[in-house]
Amino acid sequence: MDNPVCRLTGAEFPLFAFSHCRDVVAAVSKAGGFGVLGATRFSPDQLEEELAWIDAHVEGAPYGVDVIVPETIDPRVAAMADNAARAAAIDPRYAEFAADLLAQYGIDANRTVAPLRERMGITPENGMALMEVAFRHPIRLIANALGIAPPEMIAEGKRRGVAVAALVGAKEHALRQAEAGVDIIVAQGGEAGGHCGEVSTLVLIPEVVRALGKAGYDTPVLAAGGIMTGGQMAAMMAAGAQGAWTGSVWLATPESEASEAFRQKMVAARSRDTVRSRSRTGKPARQLRTAWHEAWDGETGPGTLPMPLMGMISEPAFARIERAAEAGNAQARDLVSYFVGQGVGLVEDVRPARAVVQAFREEFVEAAMRLAGSLG
């Protein structure tokens, strides 16, 4: 396929696969799609290692990196210097609430949940550090979420010929990103897994494409949110997108970082089984709904914490949930959750990433032919 997005990124088929797992990134890029490594979970040293692995395995196919440099910081958090200061600032009742909830499901009944201190959180300084690592590798795209891409990212992208992409959930944000000089807008609907807005992909894509055009920008748009099949990708390209940005579908591959327990839950889940909740990262993010979300979002809980504090409580708790589930605690399986979009209702089995790309290609052609055929 040949369109501006393909030319900007080197993608043969404009199916962008966001994954935290290097194996998915390499497999998708080698199959003609475009893998994008989500870097936020890694330290700079870890990211260096992951990207070196991809460079050695991707056979020269183009790939990208996604970092999160949040544009705004909750004022409650801004003055805290580092994760140790942040951990110290968290009222102990949050950790107690998490520990009590886990205990109700038979997980580590006599242990508290200590807030994460050592690992990277979603903060501007961490995002910038990861960006610097990414630019040392032959990436073809760098993406940013949670606000305007920082000027350093845009300048460095232009200098190196690396396309800069930005995720947005509203028309106004797309216009601000285009004005800032971003090369590709990823317009993500409210059905998406992870951080998302409220406007659906089907409405957002034509709205963003039209708004950019009217403002005189030719910035191409990728459609994100709910896309699990080549038919949906074709649909969004009929509506004006130049490709698809996907995430959840790759969790149902054996290569992904998702646990086997979570993959089984994906196959079983209906599209109605997700929830947009602040209870994992502190910002609204769509995920598989469990009693965790009901407890934190309910009226008897302590409420949620701002980013990144909420993650400092939730991530150690979810790590314990996963360990307990893996060890055979059936109750713990009930709590297993992860970021996933409404498209989870379309997942029927776990398939290798390469097979997913192939299915997208076939479904895409089928959908385009079906639509053309309807013209008679």
Next chain:
Amino acid sequence: MDNPVCRLTGAEFPLFAFSHCRDVVAAVSKAGGFGVLGATRFSPDQLEEELAWIDAHVEGAPYGVDVIVPETIDPRVAAMADNAARAAAIDPRYAEFAADLLAQYGIDANRTVAPLRERMGITPENGMALMEVAFRHPIRLIANALGIAPPEMIAEGKRRGVAVAALVGAKEHALRQAEAGVDIIVAQGGEAGGHCGEVSTLVLIPEVVRALGKAGYDTPVLAAGGIMTGGQMAAMMAAGAQGAWTGSVWLATPESEASEAFRQKMVAARSRDTVRSRSRTGKPARQLRTAWHEAWDGETGPGTLPMPLMGMISEPAFARIERAAEAGNAQARDLVSYFVGQGVGLVEDVRPARAVVQAFREEFVEAAMRLAGSLG
């Protein structure tokens, strides 16, 4: 165009236009689309009059009627014999809350809001009475929402060769409808105006199409929710739908029942300006967000009432809001609202219904060609 939906209904172009206004219905059908009159607001006598008018003006083009026969009734309401009994059962503080809210916006400061007593509400008996009127006219489609179409509707549709359609917001509901013998499934995403579920149109369409196919049903699916352009209609047909079911877009026509004040708000609104709220009908329905919704959905209000009680409070209040806005009360304009989907963000002007059909046709062809062209 020729597909099963076109053959079932006689539509030339499978663009279904739901409207409470007979002028829209006739204009769309005459332009090659398919108008569907929303009958719920009418008494049986009024509906008879509306349909006679359509018969006299539609020039033989096919049209349909949409009734609401709710499958389940809130147990708090089930025992009440009629609207007078229902009105008597509403705690006076609901009417007081509505009157206070209106007074804050300079509307009828010294008057209470008397619950509606005389008009039809959304109840099974009212829905059945309207259905009987509809079948006395040369309709080509009868649609039902809020649950399984009643057996009488399906039997009478089959006897008369009238296609029976049912609106659903979830895969499981689509399967139940197909099993009940419905001819056309209207799968409506959570971005839709009016009563809606939570799963987005882009996810729901392939999910419903696939589920019906796997269960051995060949029931065609219309896509509803967020569709305001022919590009989106084409997108959903690429994704497996056989046509589009639309509503909000017709409110921005001069023929529609919407007030001028509301039409102006539609043109100004962004896709993020809607809310899914129980505060108008008692069931979750998407509408333009105003202080009305914040007040009723907020924590200081009395909560919302079940259907049809909520509408017995809200409809007289909204009628006063409209009258005050029309009389020049600028504050009242702030409260003007109506059922509308997220697609409101795509409305740029008020155009005749015939011109909207024509735009859909052109955009549809353009989108299908664009997608086919991407195959190279």
